[in-house]
Structure formats: structure tokens, C-alpha cells
Amino acid sequence: MxxxxxxxxxxxxxxxxxxxxxxxxxxxxxxxxxxxxxxxxxxxxxxxxxxxxxxxxxxxxxxxxxxxxxxxxxxxxxxxxxxxxxxxxxxxxxxxARLAQPALSFPAARRVGPGNRGGVLKAVLTQTLAVVGTDMGNVQLVDRVRGGLRIEAHTGLTADFVDFFGHVGEHGTSCARAARDVAQVTVHDVETDPVFTASAREAILAAGSRACHSVPLTTASGLCVGMVSAHLDHPLGGLTTAQLKALEAVGAQAGQWLAWHERxxxxxxxxxxxxxxxxxxxx
Structure with a gap:
């Protein structure tokens, strides 16, 4: 006014x-x-x-x-x-021990050069969004010093979203729950799901996200080393068994590649x- x-x-x-x-x-x-x-x-x-x-x-x-x-x-x-x-x-x-670079079989990773972590993270995000059918999402990695997760790659999300969720702790978000449980987590409606703190819910809704799905990136031993999340601008009824299986494969391959890259x-x-x-x- x-x-x-x-x-x-x-x-x-x-x-x-x-x-x-x-x-x-x-x-x-x-x-x-x-x-x-x-x-x-x-x-x-x-x-x-x-x-x-x-x-x-x-x-x-x-x-x-x-x-x-x-x-x-x-x-x-x-x-x-x-x-x-x-x-x-x-x-x-x-x-x-020096191990060979693990293969990444999903389509988005085929053009990524050897040892290119940034390229792999973008490919993981691209493949995840293609499976879920959206254009908003982000990749986080486990923060070895502070704990929790920090954003490493993102697309379609607002600058305020990236700032607010630049680092998240072990509670108050769906990605934190997915990391803690080492399991995929679907939020069907951000407005009503109790997993979020009030401030996190407000920040997600302000970015135009009404639903999200998080997939842990896991090593061969089952350790969560990161997270990829897809956001949708409408409530989500659910993902099919085929979608969940495809996302699990992406998470496993990405996690094993990240473990190799670090070692x-x-x-x-x-x-x-x-x-x-x-x-x-x-x-």
C-alpha cells in the first residue's frame, strides 16, 4: 500500500x-x-x-x-x-585400497566425466525429477563436521528456499527423517504433514512446493551419505512401485559412487x- x-x-x-x-x-x-x-x-x-x-x-x-x-x-x-x-x-x-569408479547406469549419468562429483549430483537430481515427474528438487550431502544435511545442487527452487534449507539438522523436515530412517519418505501434502516444523512448512510452501519425496543416497553397507528430494506444486497421491524401485536404484548407485569419490x-x-x-x- x-x-x-x-x-x-x-x-x-x-x-x-x-x-x-x-x-x-x-x-x-x-x-x-x-x-x-x-x-x-x-x-x-x-x-x-x-x-x-x-x-x-x-x-x-x-x-x-x-x-x-x-x-x-x-x-x-x-x-x-x-x-x-x-x-x-x-x-x-x-x-x-584403490577401487575402480562404480558404474552409474541411469540415463542422466551417461555423459558425466570420470570423477566429476558435481556432474554426478546434477545427474542424480535430473534422473530423480524425471522419475517423479517434476522440475523442482535438490540434492544434499551429509555434513561430516556439523552433522545433518547441506544442499549441494538444486533446480526450480527459490533462493529463499535454498537459504533456509542450506543446512538442516536431524529433525523437523522430511529429508531429515529419510536420512535418519535410511528410507524413502513421501510427503503427500506439505500443509498437513506433521513431519515439518512450522518454520520449515512455511518456507516450503512459500517456494511453491505442496508435496515432496526424499530418497537417501546409500553406500553398499547401507550408510546414508546424502539425499535427493523432488518437490511438486500440488499434493501427491503417491508413487508407483516401479517409481520407488527406480528411485531406490538411483539412490544406491549414487551413494556408492559418492563413497568411492571420497575414498x-x-x-x-x-x-x-x-x-x-x-x-x-x-x-
């Missing part, structure tokens, strides 16, 4: 400014989440390799990240959760970082 003395153009300018400020706050929150983790990893590296400053530690991480195409945040997360090297001069992971590509990156730190490798 236009206030006395205020024009419609003023209202439009105020609205644009509000949108700009909200976008700025979202960006700052996202940067802060990643920066805190990377800063903690830098501190560990400075102490471990007697580095002179944080920039030197950042350089080691950047070189390893670029060489192995691993996100800085992922590198920091695994570095902080991995056991400390037993010997500064010896390999960090001397006896690990192989990410540890290769950490091993290289370790070698840079102890001087046995050159950039």
Missing part, C-alpha cells in the same frame, strides 16, 4: 531494495558457513606444517582443490574429520596437500 506522499515508483524502488538486501544477506550467510570451515582447516594446516600464515595454508588447499577438482569446502570438511597423519614425512593414507579422489587430494605441506611434492 502506498503511503501518503509516496508514489507507486517509490513503492517499486523500496521493493527492489528489499529484494537486494535479502539477496545480500543470503549470500553473506552462505559465505560465512563456508569461510568458517575453510578457516578452521587453514589453522590445522598452519600448525601441522609450521606454515607462516593463513595465506600459505590457503594456497595448499587451493592447489589440491584445483588439481583434483574437489571443492575447497569438501576438502576442508574431510581434512577436519580425517585422522591426523601419523608421520609428517610419510604418506597420509599409506594402506588404502579415492578426495583422499588423493589430501595426500597431495600433505606432500605439498611436507615438501615432498612441488606445485
Amino acid at each position: 502506498t503511503e501518503p506522499g509516496q508514489t507507486a515508483a517509490d513503492d517499486g524502488a523500496d521493493h527492489d531494495e528489499q529484494l537486494r538486501l535479502r539477496a545480500e544477506v543470503r549470500d553473506l550467510r552462505a559465505r560465512a558457513r563456508a569461510h568458517a570451515l575453510i578457516a578452521e582447516a587453514q589453522g590445522v594446516l598452519r600448525e601441522r606444517y609450521a606454515l607462516s600464515d593463513a595465506d600459505s595454508a590457503f594456497t595448499l588447499m587451493r592447489l589440491a582443490s584445483q588439481r583434483f577438482n574437489v571443492k575447497m569446502r569438501t576438502l576442508a570438511e574431510i581434512l577436519l574429520s580425517a585422522p591426523r597423519p601419523r608421520d609428517r614425512e610419510a604418506p597420509w593414507f599409506p594402506r588404502r 579415492t579422489v578426495v583422499l588423493d587430494a589430501l595426500e597431495y596437500l600433505h606432500a605439498l605441506g611436507n615438501g615432498s611434492a612441488q606445485p
Whole structure:
């Protein structure tokens, strides 16, 4: 509503400014989440390799990240959760088995290059949305440091949704329940399903989602390492047995691939970082 003395153009300018400020706050929150983790990893590296400053530690991480195409945040997360090297001069992971990259048989993954985690996550999301029949969804991975799940890929969802659910804990959402139970979870109607907290329900509805289905990404041992969720703009009666079976296969293949990637590509990156730190490798 236009206030006395205020024009419609003023209202439009105020609205644009509000949108700009909200976008700025979202960006700052996202940067802060990643920066805190990377800063903690830098501190560990400075102490471990007697580095002179944080920039030197950042350089080691950047070189390893670029060489192995691993996100800085992922590198920091695994570095902080991995056991400390037993010997500064010896390999960090001397006896690990090197396994072949698992095959991904679903159609959306056929064009993904070797070791490309971002490409695999997008393919998992694309395939899931195709099976469910929607164009809104997201992929989350287990946060090794904080616990819970964090969004890694998404499509068709609002920026406010991605900001609100950027990291979720172990309760209050359907994806959290699916991760906890390691089972697919269908929310037939977001408005009435008791799984959500009031704030989560409001955020989902504001994004235009009225129903959702979450599929855990599981390793061969049944460990949940991530989640893919499809959102629909209308209540969902249910999925067919064939759909559920297809989604289970996507979740299992994706989970096994992610476990391989962490044990192989990410540890290769950490091993290289370790070698840079102890001087046995050159950039």
C-alpha cells in the first residue's frame, strides 16, 4: 500500500531494495558457513606444517582443490574429520585400497566425466525429477563436521528456499527423517504433514512446493551419505512401485559412487596437500 506522499515508483524502488538486501544477506550467510570451515582447516594446516600464515595454508588447499577438482569446502570438511597423519614425512593414507569408479547406469549419468562429483549430483537430481515427474528438487550431502544435511545442487527452487534449507539438522523436515530412517519418505501434502516444523512448512510452501519425496543416497553397507528430494506444486497421491524401485536404484548407485569419490579422489587430494605441506611434492 502506498503511503501518503509516496508514489507507486517509490513503492517499486523500496521493493527492489528489499529484494537486494535479502539477496545480500543470503549470500553473506552462505559465505560465512563456508569461510568458517575453510578457516578452521587453514589453522590445522598452519600448525601441522609450521606454515607462516593463513595465506600459505590457503594456497595448499587451493592447489589440491584445483588439481583434483574437489571443492575447497569438501576438502576442508574431510581434512577436519580425517585422522591426523601419523608421520609428517610419510604418506597420509599409506594402506588404502584403490577401487575402480562404480558404474552409474541411469540415463542422466551417461555423459558425466570420470570423477566429476558435481556432474554426478546434477545427474542424480535430473534422473530423480524425471522419475517423479517434476522440475523442482535438490540434492544434499551429509555434513561430516556439523552433522545433518547441506544442499549441494538444486533446480526450480527459490533462493529463499535454498537459504533456509542450506543446512538442516536431524529433525523437523522430511529429508531429515529419510536420512535418519535410511528410507524413502513421501510427503503427500506439505500443509498437513506433521513431519515439518512450522518454520520449515512455511518456507516450503512459500517456494511453491505442496508435496515432496526424499530418497537417501546409500553406500553398499547401507550408510546414508546424502539425499535427493523432488518437490511438486500440488499434493501427491503417491508413487508407483516401479517409481520407488527406480528411485531406490538411483539412490544406491549414487551413494556408492559418492563413497568411492571420497575414498579415492578426495583422499588423493589430501595426500597431495600433505606432500605439498611436507615438501615432498612441488606445485
